[in-house]
Amino acid sequence: MxxxxxxxxxxxxxxxxxxxxxxxxxxxxxxxxxxxxxxxxxxxxxxxxxxxxxxxxxxxxxxxxxxxxxxxxxxxxxxxxxxxxxxxxxxxxxxxxxxxxxxxxxxxxxxxxxxxxxxxxxxxxxxxxxxxxxxxRGVCDAPGPWKARLAELATRMRVSPPVQLVESGLASVPVVVGHLRPVILLPAGLLLAMSPAQIEAILLHELAHIRRHDxxxxxxxxxxxxxxxxxxxxxxxxxxxxAEREHCCDxxxxxxSSSGSAHQYASALAALEQSRCAGTMLNRKETAAIAATGGSLMKRIQRLLxxxxxxxxxxxxxxxxxxxxxxxxxxxxxxxxxxPQADGDPDPYLRWLNEDVTYIIETGERDAFLGLKTNEERKHFIGQFWLRRDPTPGTSKNEFQEEHYRRIAYANERFVSPVHQGWKTDRGKIYIVYGPPDEIESHPSGRQGGPPSEQWLYEFLEGIGRRVIVEFLDSSRDGEYRQTRDPSRKR
Amino acid sequence: MPSEPPKPTDAELEILCVLWSRGPSTVRAVHEVIAERKPTQYTTVLKQLQVMADKGIAQRDDAQRSHVYQAARSREWTQRQLAGDLLQRAFEGSAGSLVLGALSAKKTSKRELAEVRRMLDDYEKGLFR
Known part of the structure; x- marks a missing residue:
């Protein structure tokens, strides 16, 4: 779970x-x-x-x-x-x-x-x-004359790969198996039971499958x-x-076929089906499947005739x-x-609020932003938000904004956990809020048998103090480092 | 009727396939067909046919000079017998949609088949009237 x-x-x-x-x-x-x-x-x-x-x-x-x-x-x-x-x-x-x-x-x-x-x-x-x-399994080669006949039919059908003709003790209907080296499997004994014209009709159908790469x-x-x-x-x-594949082959x-007669071909299909049913009608399991045919053979024959x-x-x-x-x-x-488009869609603005600046926006600012009605106002608000933080307001460059997005990108790249994107992890959050630490002590394989851990040292954090240490522990050892102390509350 | 023959092994199934395909055959004829697919000794085939006759899978006709063998049961009967086998059932379920044939994997009902026959006959009558 x-x-x-x-x-x-x-x-x-x-x-x-x-x-x-x-x-x-x-x-x-x-x-x-x-x-x-x-x-x-x-x-x-x-x-x-x-x-x-x-x-x-x-x-x-x-x-x-x-x-x-x-x-x-x-x-x-x-x-x-x-x-x-x-x-x-x-x-x-x-x-x-x-x-x-x-x-x-x-x-x-x-x-x-x-x-x-x-x-x-x-x-x-x-x-x-x-x-x-x-x-x-349980196959033998078909008699030579039939193999020769198949080769002739294949040429007529313009089938290029060599086709094997094999009789099988396990197949109950004629089938084609294989793409590069196709084999036509006939139920053993079928060649004796049906007329040559009927066999030819069936072989032509199977050859059509091969020609069409079915x-x-x-x-x-x-x-x-x-x-x-x-x-x-x-x-x-x-x-x-x-269904249409079969129609195409029909x-x-x-x-x-040499006669070109749809009736002869349809008769061959019916005879084939009859020979199969005569042999296996008794099987209880198979009779269960009978009702579900949806009359595909009938439709095919109707279509042919x-x-x-x-x-x-x-x-x-x-x-x-x-x-x-x-x-x-x-x-x-x-x-x-x-x-999402920039207008008429609140998503990019909500995303800005809840993802881009979620760690640095002040509560008052957040409330004000949520109170805004139009996207124009929101756009304006975002401009002002960055302007208030710009260390060099006269210039076109906003160093604060650039640094902020750099930190997000860095966090996403470096602190990805199996579960969260980098910016959502504890390390990502600290990095985005406080920037790169002055020193990092890393124990990826744990200290004295303990879980993997990292200590980040900040020489000075405004509003918090000097030599602030933030500790992260991967106590479940799954790459998800969690912060153990909040630097803003406790030294 | 003697008790049911046991399920054939793969090698026996191959020989049965020849017997179904060619009808009653001499050992030599069976050997020729088997040898087309893989080199096999005549004596191996002979031995196998004798074993199969003992098991009741094949029947030997001793009336002629060279013994003629035929399958004791039909292909359909043997297929049903093998279908009891779990592997075979699994195969039928999943391979059925992977092979392509002139008929669908599912069978046509008797009533439908009779209807098809009638359609074919009507068509013929229409042609020759």
């Missing part, structure tokens, strides 16, 4: 939480667009668009995550969620409560998401191992499913890709620009929401 909590409090987790959140609407938008523009397109067009939509959702997810990370190329400036001051001050006492507010509740989604990702990717890995086993695409698709598994739109799009196989209902085979690539435009537009929209 401690570990999960620590993880949730990291900026990475927060960024992930936001990316997960944003992907919810992004996926819905992508699916809606896909449904509208491809309603009456060819199988190939629908397939390409669905793949593009899936890629778009993934890119949006990566994009939101990337831009949600702190730093974002600027080196500093935590984003979006202003840290309430009350919790900042109490951070050493109430780390968990502070994290809930600082990190936002969305970060708590990420442990669940990660668990899901691990589950789905493991499942995919085990499936992949299964296909590797399927290639080798195995590789399907592998990538499964990996993406495993990342975005929580999203119903992703599953819908993925199922669409799977079309290719009919076009390449009645090409009238098939829309004109429009160019599959025609819709891709639309998807690309949509993706770019949504990325742009996201960008503008991620980078």
């Amino acid at each position: 401690m570990f999960v909590e620590t993880w949730v409090r990291t900026p990475v987790s927060e960024a992930l939480g936001w990316a997960l959140f944003h992907s919810l609407w992004q996926g819905v938008v992508a699916a809606a667009i896909l449904a509208v523009i491809t309603a009456r397109r060819s199988a190939q067009a629908r397939y390409v668009s669905a793949c593009a939509a899936l890629v778009a959702i993934l890119l949006c997810f990566v994009h939101s995550f990337w831009h949600g990370l702190p730093g974002d190329g600027l080196g500093w400036s935590p984003r979006r969620i202003p840290a309430p001051l009350a919790f900042l001050d109490a951070s050493s006492d109430l780390p968990a409560a502070a994290a809930l507010f600082e990190g936002g509740k969305l970060a708590w989604l990420t442990p669940f998401w990660l668990a899901g990702v691990v589950f789905f990717q493991m499942r995919m890995a085990s499936g992949w191992l299964g296909t590797v086993r399927l290639r080798r 195995y590789l695409v399907n592998l990538l698709q499964t990996a993406v499913e495993g990342l975005l598994f929580y999203h119903p739109a992703v599953w819908w799009i993925s199922a669409l890709i799977r 079309d290719l196989a009919v076009a390449a 009645h090409p009238v209902t098939r829309p004109a085979p429009a160019n599959g690539w025609a819709v891709t620009p639309v998807i690309v435009v949509v993706v770019l537009a949504s990325l742009a929209a996201l960008r503008s929401t991620a980078a």
